[in-house]
Amino acid sequence: MPRRRVTQADVAALIGVSQATVSFVLSGRTPSGVRISAETRQRVLDAIRITGYSANPVAQRLAGGHNQILGVFTYETTFPSGGRDFYGPFLIGIEHAAEQIGVDLLLFTSARVVEGSRRLATSGWQRLGIADGCLLLGQHEEQAELQHLLDTNYPFVFVGRRESEGGRLPYVGADYLSGTRRAVLRAADLGHRRIGYVGARTSDQPTRDRLAGYQAAMVDRGLHPSYIESADTVSAAAQIAEQSLSAVLLAPENGPDELRLALSEMRIRVPEDLSVLLLGQPHHRLPGPTRWSGFTIPREQMGSRALLLLSHLAGTSYAGIPSPGGPALGGGRTDPDLHQLLDCTDVAGETLVPPNGRGGAGTLTRSSTILEPKRTHA
Incomplete structure (x- = not known):
């Protein structure tokens, strides 16, 4: 018993x-x-x-004390499966910051993942009271839940930029807009004129920021945007060839290795015939030696900075710990910046080269039949 x-x-x-x-x-x-x-x-x-x-930490909280416990809630499954490890680097940064300031972490996992996402309300708002504050991570957040946390003044920080009415929602995010804009300009400076964006045009904030950076850079250089939204890599490769693109920007949800295989079936070589730039680390990768060009997302730093900001908002920071965006916390401390965007790191890689002078991937085809994938027989 x-x-x-x-x-x-x-x-x-x-x-x-x-x-x-x-x-x-x-x-x-x-x-x-x-x-x-x-x-x-x-x-x-x-x-x-x-x-x-x-x-009992809940009883301590009701008594007006702090538990020195900070929560972590992810809208999608936290631990990796099938080679996908999106949250791992964030959690590493969060753990390092927790060690630095001397707080414990509580991972909220009682809410089941339904249709790819979980909800705070499903697990009960009372559970959040165990922690002094909570970090939120994920792509499929529920706006009503975030508004409820704001209305109740519960300390929380979103890992990733999120817009809110009146700018009240605190976050630590990556500057996707500037990173994507630089990627376009890098390709254009090498002579590329037909630069496409490969990825779904969804309404989540990271996608909107990447698309805004792409569109701004294309307009700046007087180039015409080209969008390829197919989730199927074979279809995406066919559209790249059909549009005679010489360079593409690849959103993280698309696997660069799978796309490269599909392109090779059409006799399109990366990077000789098509340059590829990654807009952040892909969600899953096939093992291989390719050093992809593009930029990386500072996920560990985002996790660490987000926890330091949350610690400040929850009142659990110790004197002498650097405040994110300000001097040391403690006596005479200043309020940190509630909206922090960290720079993405450009990666030179080996998949961005000048265009081959033949007009793009589509000019490699002698007839429309080459656009079909090469068929093999058992």
């Missing part, structure tokens, strides 16, 4: 003192006029050790 949780009353009964005495010893604060001898204090500590008593 499962053992019930040991309470302060159990500890008090074991050594014949009041529950208030146990509470005073645990808190380290004794009210005026109350004296607890060193012998009694030691007996309480020994009883706590023997019984394995641990304080």
